[in-house]
Amino acid sequence: MEKDRQSVEEKGYIKGELLTTIFHNDQERFSIVKIRVQETNEDFKETEIVAKGYFSGLQEQTAYIFYGQLERHPKFGVQYQVNTYQTFIPETKDGVIAYLCSDLFYGVGRKTAERIVEHLGERAISRILDNPEILEEVPQMKKETREQLAKSLQENQGFEHIVVYLSKYGIGLKMAQKIYQQYKEDAIEVLNEDPYRYVFDIEGFGFQTADDIARQNGLSLTHPNRIGAGCIYVLQKNVQNGHVYLPLDKCMEEMLSLLSHESLSVSTITDRLDELNTDKTIILREGKVYLPSLYYAEDGFASNLKRLMDSPVEHETTEAELMKIIGDIEEEETLSYGKEQFEAINQALHSKLMILTGGPGTGKTTVVKGIIKSYGAVHQLSLDPDDYDSQDEYPFILTAPTGRAAKRLNESTGLPALTIHRLLGWDGNKGFNKDQHEQLSGKFLIVDEFSMVDTWLANHLFKAIPDDMQVLLVGDEDQLPSVGPGQVLADLLASGHLPSVSLHEVYRQKEGSKIIQLAHEIKNGTVPSLDNDKDFSFIRCHEPQMLEAVTKIFDSAKNKGLDLRDIQVLAPMYRSQAGITAINKELQRLINPKTPRKREVKTKEAVFRVGDKVLQLVNQPENGVYNGDIGEVVAIFREEENTENVEQLVIEFEDKEVVYERKDYVNIMHAYCISIHKSQGSEFPIVILPVVSAYHRMLRKNLLYTAITRSKESLIICGEDEAFLRGIRTEDTNQRYTTLKEQLESRMNGQAVPDPEEMDEDEELSPYDFM
Numbered sequence: 001m002e003k004d005r006q007s008v009e010e011k012g013y014i015k016g017e018l019l020t021t022i023f024h025n026d027q028e029r030f031s032i033v034k035i036r037v038q039e040t041n042e043d044f045k046e047t048e049i050v051a052k053g054y055f056s057g058l059q060e061q062t063a064y065i066f067y068g069q070l071e072r073h074p075k076f077g078v079q080y081q082v083n084t085y086q087t088f089i090p091e092t093k094d095g096v097i098a099y100l101c102s103d104l105f106y107g108v109g110r111k112t113a114e115r116i117v118e119h120l121g122e123r124a125i126s127r128i129l130d131n132p133e134i135l136e137e138v139p140q141m142k143k144e145t146r147e148q149l150a151k152s153l154q155e156n157q158g159f160e161h162i163v164v165y166l167s168k169y170g171i172g173l174k175m176a177q178k179i180y181q182q183y184k185e186d187a188i189e190v191l192n193e194d195p196y197r198y199v200f201d202i203e204g205f206g207f208q209t210a211d212d213i214a215r216q217n218g219l220s221l222t223h224p225n226r227i228g229a230g231c232i233y234v235l236q237k238n239v240q241n242g243h244v245y246l247p248l249d250k251c252m253e254e255m256l257s258l259l260s261h262e263s264l265s266v267s268t269i270t271d272r273l274d275e276l277n278t279d280k281t282i283i284l285r286e287g288k289v290y291l292p293s294l295y296y297a298e299d300g301f302a303s304n305l306k307r308l309m310d311s312p313v314e315h316e317t318t319e320a321e322l323m324k325i326i327g328d329i330e331e332e333e334t335l336s337y338g339k340e341q342f343e344a345i346n347q348a349l350h351s352k353l354m355i356l357t358g359g360p361g362t363g364k365t366t367v368v369k370g371i372i373k374s375y376g377a378v379h380q381l382s383l384d385p386d387d388y389d390s391q392d393e394y395p396f397i398l399t400a401p402t403g404r405a406a407k408r409l410n411e412s413t414g415l416p417a418l419t420i421h422r423l424l425g426w427d428g429n430k431g432f433n434k435d436q437h438e439q440l441s442g443k444f445l446i447v448d449e450f451s452m453v454d455t456w457l458a459n460h461l462f463k464a465i466p467d468d469m470q471v472l473l474v475g476d477e478d479q480l481p482s483v484g485p486g487q488v489l490a491d492l493l494a495s496g497h498l499p500s501v502s503l504h505e506v507y508r509q510k511e512g513s514k515i516i517q518l519a520h521e522i523k524n525g526t527v528p529s530l531d532n533d534k535d536f537s538f539i540r541c542h543e544p545q546m547l548e549a550v551t552k553i554f555d556s557a558k559n560k561g562l563d564l565r566d567i568q569v570l571a572p573m574y575r576s577q578a579g580i581t582a583i584n585k586e587l588q589r590l591i592n593p594k595t596p597r598k599r600e601v602k603t604k605e606a607v608f609r610v611g612d613k614v615l616q617l618v619n620q621p622e623n624g625v626y627n628g629d630i631g632e633v634v635a636i637f638r639e640e641e642n643t644e645n646v647e648q649l650v651i652e653f654e655d656k657e658v659v660y661e662r663k664d665y666v667n668i669m670h671a672y673c674i675s676i677h678k679s680q681g682s683e684f685p686i687v688i689l690p691v692v693s694a695y696h697r698m699l700r701k702n703l704l705y706t707a708i709t710r711s712k713e714s715l716i717i718c719g720e721d722e723a724f725l726r727g728i729r730t731e732d733t734n735q736r737y738t739t740l741k742e743q744l745e746s747r748m749n750g751q752a753v754p755d756p757e758e759m760d761e762d763e764e765l766s767p768y769d770f771m
């Protein structure tokens with residue numbers, strides 16, 4: 001600290017609190033920010049100043065010391081050009097209060113922080129660290145808050161030192177937190193020894209930052225750690241694009257471009273890749289480079305598929321008895337199953353594992369119900385969950401990858417359904433409770449929306465399926481593949497090793513649905529007519545008129561008395577004049593404008609108001625909310641209005657209310673308009689779909705098909721015919737690199753001899769260790 005103080009006095013500096021970020025370019029890490037000046041040795045008298053420079057991870061409401069020089073901009077006046085900066089650790093009364101009520105300390109709001117300083121003085125932090133019981137002198141502090149604060153302070157003591165150190169390299173508070181969590185007090189030692197380890201161990205730590213630090217520390221550009229980190233970085237980037245592996249030559253090409261240095265040859269990189277493969281940092285097999293988590297996930301999934309396929313099916317009914325059972329169900333349901341549907345029911349009862357596919361309205365749900373009923377009848381099992389208890393568990397497990405898809409499955413079958421994460425007991429930190437050691441209990445598992453399941457989740461799910469369970473995978477292979485890596489459903493179908501039935505005949509069309517007709521025309525590659533119909537309209541407009549068109553349509557739907565949650569705008573991309581961000585802003589202005597009485601909170605990206613429709617962006621099993629859940633802001637509490645003394649935003653989801661604090665606001669966004677990718681697994685009564693040529697990079701057949709099949713009652717496309725027609729003719733040519741088909745093939749042909757060493761490794765590895 002002494003050394004830092006000296007440098008403060010020697011160099012020009014401004015110490016101050018960051019008020020807002022005016023501009024930020026993520027790629028270049030360049031920001032323009034506004035600072036409230038607290039102290040400076042520069043010739044500057046104003047209380048606020050605009051500073052610009054290359055920062056990463058700056059936090060609003062945090063104090064920094066910026067080193068740089070004043071500049072006079074001809075248009076914007078005096079600005080501060082920042083060369084370096086660091087987070088400021090408080091030593092004054094106000095500083096200690098601000099620090100104590102920052103996001104670092106849960107449950108301490110401004111009032112509590114003020115009381116602490118009032119009773120313990122400016123040296124409060126060191127006094128608490130010396131003797132945590134001193135907090136008992138502070139009135140109105142709950143025992144848990146006192147204990148939590150003392151514990152966090154102890155943790156953060158080491159943390160403060162690391163924050164200051166890392167900030168020299170432009171590493172912000174948030175990233176510093178992640179780094180500290182991983183290495184604790186060894187963080188600095190790791191950084192000095194090998195900054196590239198951060199790329200391996202810390203999610204989101206960029207190769208470029210590690211490279212900058214390594215250069216400053218004088219590490220050679222041909223250092224083996226640099227090549228290793230470059231490889232991991234290239235693989236991680238490709239996993240984000242859905243690939244399970246990278247062909248060696250492609251990996252090499254990307255690494256050469258990333259590491260660009262004249263003395264780095266193909267042979268140096270090849271040698272290094274061999275070493276990385278030997279110590280299992282990567283897996284290199286037959287010219288393919290994998291991250292270990294994905295190699296073992298694919299391998300584990302294929303092994304478990306084979307294990308299940310080799311287990312016998314318990315089914316002792318004669319064909320005649322089965323015919324009778326299905327006939328009785330037809331009578332009960334007052335329908336007659338089509339040929340494909342009958343085949344699907346019959347085959348599912350005889351198969352250990354079966355895939356059921358089909359477009360909208362082909363009767364997938366009808367068949368699922370038929371399968372459950374006939375399985376119940378064959379095995380004389382009641383379908384009523386009330387007839388079971390913890391000793392004798394419910395035999396049917398119905399599950400889906402998202403909360404909304406699970407809810408739909410529950411509504412359409414009338415049986416209990418839950419998300420795969422919940423089924424497997426995911427608790428976020430420790431991973432899944434259910435696995436090969438503690439498997440699921442039940443007799444028949446049905447997984448809906450299987451096209452959304454990625455390689456990692458498929459591996460976890462199948463590990464937990466016991467030998468005596470039958471499995472039905474239901475999906476639509478024409479929809480977008482999973483957001484995570486792999487194309488599990490497509491690969492399983494392409495392998496031809498699993499029994500599968502595809503339903504083609506459309507039943508809902510008989511009720512005259514243009515939406516379903518359009519979906520099937522897209523699927524079959526025929527040119528659809530875009531004439532308006534009772535459940536379909538095409539409103540012609542171009543990009544500049546899009547915001548106006550969407551808001552008008554939205555408004556008129558709302559004026560017809562429809563619930564906000566029933567009208568959904570779906571768009572392919574965030575940025576563009578008619579992108580998701582712009583549409584959300586415009587719809588918020590129309591639907592939920594600012595009023596003097598309406599409470600709101602501001603973040604860097606958005607303003608959230610009471611009444612806003614919002615989307616959850618990540619899985620938070622601890623709160624029971626999952627990526628893709630849609631809710632409404634129902635209350636905003638100021639910090640002085642609750643016992644926790646922190647600002648709170650309350651969001652109501654379908655069956656629960658969840659409280660968000662400022663640090664959680666990054667996990668939500670407005671949901672008037674959401675991306676088509678995020679809408680997978682959900683359905684909405686009314687879908688408004690903007691399609692203009694400005695989206696051309698994204699417009700693909702599977703994307704538009706997914707969007708259209710989200711609408712249940714009414715679909716309104718607005719935009720350009722040509723853009724839409726071109727989009728549905730454009731196949732997604734971004735083939736994902738996967739080896740599931742081959743893995744399965746070799747096992748089914750009896751060629752696979754699993755390496756026992758690798759199998760052991762599989763036991764220890766959790767894919768999420770690598771995320």
Ligand SMILES: Nc1ncnc2c1ncn2[C@@H]1O[C@H](COP(=O)(O)OP(=O)(O)OP(=O)(O)O)[C@@H](O)[C@H]1O
Pocket residue numbers: 335336337338341358359360361362363364365366367507508
């Ligand atoms: N064999 C049949 N005879 C008469 N009606 C049927 C038959 N099969 C399905 N239907 C009806 O067709 C409609 C669509 O069926 P279902 O909901 O099962 O299809 P789906 O493939 O699950 O559709 P989506 O994917 O759009 O939810 C329903 O109203 C259903 O009752």
